Amino acid sequence: xxxxxxxxxxxxxxxxxxxxxxxxxxxxxxxxxxxxxxxxxxxxxxxxxxxxxxxxxxxxxxxxxxxxxxxxxxxxxxxxxxxxxxxxxxxxxxxxxxxxxxxxxxxxxxxxxxxxxxxxxxxx
Numbered sequence: 609x610x611x612x613x614x615x616x617x618x619x620x621x622x623x624x625x626x627x628x629x630x631x632x633x634x635x636x637x638x639x640x641x642x643x644x645x646x647x648x649x650x651x652x653x654x655x656x657x658x659x660x661x662x663x664x665x666x667x668x669x670x671x672x673x674x675x676x677x678x679x680x681x682x683x684x685x686x687x688x689x690x691x692x693x694x695x696x697x698x699x700x701x702x703x704x705x706x707x708x709x710x711x712x713x714x715x716x717x718x719x720x721x722x723x724x725x726x727x728x729x730x731x732x
Contacts, residue, residue, distance in 0.1 A: 610645070610653050614638025619701045623692035625654060626677070635692055637701045642680065644690065654688060656680060663710040666699065675699070679714075 616639045623635035625644050633646040633653075642661070646652035665679040675695040680688045692698050703711070715723065 610650060612636065612638070612643060613641040613655055613657060614643065615640065618704070619698060621692050621694060621698060623690055623698075626689040626691070627654070635690065635698065637698065637705075639705075642702065656682060656685075656688065658705045660684065661706055661710070663712060664699075664702065664706060665712050665714050666695075667714045 619637040636643040644654040677691040
């Protein structure tokens with residue numbers, strides 16, 4: 609059995625991890641880490657201590673009315689993408705432990721296309 613890093617749980621909510629194949633489970637926000645536990649496989653879990661998080665990238669749609677997913681970028685282990693039923697509530701709880709200066713909006717579709725075209729022409 610996997611032991612939690614947290615001593616106090618602020619929020620526990622159902623969520624999805626998009627690591628390789630989408631896996632359904634529970635997301636726990638606590639005083640020491642962000643944790644994801646798979647419903648079916650107990651060994652399939654993700655525990656990210658708050659000190660390990662570099663920044664969080666949030667996908668925002670319809671001027672902030674809908675947040676479909678968010679990515680946690682760590683210092684050593686790369687990027688983890690998650691989604692839950694209520695991402696706004698989840699991110700408000702994460703804001704208690706991660707500074708708002710380290711939370712960013714992701715680029716929209718057209719801004720990413722324009723940025724890619726600019727990179728192509730600026731290389732030459």
